Amino acid sequence: MATVQRWSGIEVRALREAKRMSIREFAAHLGVSERMISKWEAGKENIRPRPVNQAALDTALARCDPDTQARFSFLTGDSLVPEEDGGAAAEPIGGSHVRHPVDGRSMAKVDGSVFLSGPGNEPLWLPAFYIDVHPVTNDEYARFVAATGHTAPQDWENGRPADGRGDHPVVFVTWTDAAAYAEWTGKSLPTGQQWEKAARGTRGTVYPWGDQTTPAKCNVRENGVGSTTAVDCYQSGVSPYGVFDMCGNVWEWCSTQTKPGRHELKGGAWTSPFLRATPSSFNDAAESMCDDDTGFRCAVTAETLDG
Template identity: 75%
Template sequence: MQGSAAQLATVHQWSGVEVRALREAKRMSIREFAAHLGISERMISKWEAGGENIRPRPVNQAALDTCLSRSDADTQARFSHLTGDSLVSGASDDAGPAPIGSSKVRHPGDGSEMVEVEGSVFLSGRANDPVWLAGYFIDVNPVSNADYARFVAATGHPAPKHWPDGQMPGELATHPVVFVTWTDAAAYASWAGKELPTGQQWEKAARGTRGNVFPWGDQPTPAKCNVRENGVGATTPVGRYQSGVSPYGVYDLCGNVWEWCATESRPGRRELKGGAWTSPFERCAPPSFNDAAESMCDDDTGFRCAISTEEMRKLLGS
């Protein structure tokens, strides 16, 4: 194949043979490949040593499927050559597979940039339990003060209490809105034709499918986000921490502001995700649990929105 995935190859059943072939096709060491998949080097070595007699768990099969499907055309060609009969040809796609996080669109309701998180299994919570989620779109950034000001102007909804005389401070236009209750956040989402993400939707957007501890990987790096240790002492404009972006191209999923989720932890309380500028770094890992009363309103709490892929396609007429 001359630089294009003319016949995208997929695998009937992964074994250690296909694992080795994929690693070699990607020209990675065992260490690099393990980091790429988000699993241990020991596991990769075990699979490869077991050859045809090893069958990775379904959640790992899904991760390998994703890794192969998102490889460039030359890598797929090398993989096909190394594996031969273990493959079945897929549909023609001269452009090759789209990279993760490339499906950004503008929501027609509030104009926010959103990205698609495809339906798949992901590793959830501290125990990394495999969970299936249907596809959805999520806001690339938290809802900003400028976004919220349009909502207030259109609906007459009360402005956040830190806005002088109910007017948005211009210097905070690109900062995430704060001093919003869960009810405020849900009202904005409804006005925009969206909804608040569930805790698991939020977590998958932050961690990807392979169980990363943080949006950028497993390395604890407070400098990649706005947390207490950095001494910023306030919110920062959305999207400032470019190196802290998630596998789907979503920003501020660690630090800056806690984000309301749709998930009810118990009556009258909802999940919060991501930590904030007031939080110690250790509390900001996306698998962590936190919740608050729906009426809670603070200077470090905001939100972002989501919408199912099916509903978004309807809105976009596609």
Template identity: 65%
Template sequence: MAVGWRAALATVEVWTGIEVKALRKAKRMSIEAFAAHLGISDRMVSKWESRGADITPRPVNQAALDTSLAASGPEVHERFVRLTGTSDAVLSDQRAETEHALPRQHQITHPGDGKRMALVEAGVFLAGPEKRPIWLPDFYIDVFPVTNSDFSRFVAATGHPAPRHWPKGKCPDSLFDHPVVFVTWHDATAYALWAGKVLPTSQQWEKAARGPRGDAHPWGDQPTPAKCNSRESGIGRTTPVSRFHSGVSAYGVYDLCGNTWEWCSDESEPGRRELKAGAFTSPFARATPSAFNDADATMFDDDTGFRCCFVEGQPA
């Protein structure tokens, strides 16, 4: 699969109602859809847009808007810059990357399962609690964990057994956008093979979560449980994979902290495989991307899922 483009990104120093409206229009979303996308009320969006430059959203909403813009494709960025015109709030990608030293985001749609994947560019990253410098080549990783909807297409195409929590083997509509669970390492590997991908190594997974600088969490070094679905959230179940906009990594990847544990390809000892991410059942401290966890490859539970990886030129 050849990929030739690089997305030119814009960032916003301080969001006002002007930039909010421009982003909504750039994403071609209604006020109701945009509000649901951000996880806020449509009244709030209407208020921001009506007051324009006279209102500044709260920091938590600023972060959600940052994430929404960063995760958008190049066509949205281009429309957003045109709609904001010469707004002093908007920075070019070159200036923003110089100031914040964050990776440039670039995403593709994989032809195997149609999922969005983010490029994690080759280079050194700081791994583990001790921040060891490790070099990894380019790879792509799923922006979102494999959902029940994704897995249902795999089940329909291959006849693979459905997860045990699907009534009569059918995925409930209410869980379509939740990460699939009750999958063993072997189930995850079978899906990856069907999709033309592989499970990520623990180092690939960790770099996607921590960025090249070895941040403690996907969003930075601040311990902020509200940015993910861990035990502290009190939700007590999986959540839609796109819910925690302010918790994405520097590469625009979601749910790398909390929601569900995710299988990796590494064998920690015979018959056991590594897990990353923590889960809604785990305390926030266990969701640290550098933390080690493993389980028997035949284990399946209501808090364990996976995502896939892809390396150009490498067979699945």
């Protein structure tokens, strides 16, 4: 939780903007005059509200929802690291990986915290969850098809993936196909925000590996591979949580609905220019879309695995 040792005009303005209130609304919220708010903000670091007003500001901040607290932390220059972390460095790659009890797939834990979301790096709180370390592969999808009788992807031969492609991400799956697999495992498709946090970590880096523009770290059009690759191929491109293929290889379906019948896609693909593979970028498609560059991975709440 964001806290303030001693309020100045800087923190007053940050709280008002985090709450997205006008000066009039914020004054009414605190029970002071508009002139008082204007005076505090104009004085910046040189203004110290009286103790009774400091207490009112403390209460206003404490009652904010997590997203508002996150915006306040961002506006005041906080590091956005939870207090119990003590300002520690970014999450270690490969930490907190577990095997899911139903499908046996490796999943990475993404702790509950603020992260910087979207092209504008908007602070956003997400509770803890787990996400598949790799996209669902052909071999893994084949077990689902065998167990349920679900229709096999159109690029398979005689109901089986082509030789040598078992560890490639499954493609030619609609959103409905992906959601059916997720339900079979007791998971769900990740939201667009969950997916992005797992890709970028908490600190707003542009790519999973940092801010360096390095197409060689992922399977995108510029590299000329011309097809999908094994899901563990690009080991230098993993995210801060040790999650693979968050840039390139295949677009990945998310649970987030953008319009009726349409859902968000993340990550770019082997067919995409590197520019389109930025994890914060937006893309969506009709849930019936089925192509050779679109797959998925699954997520699950932390309570489900930790509980």
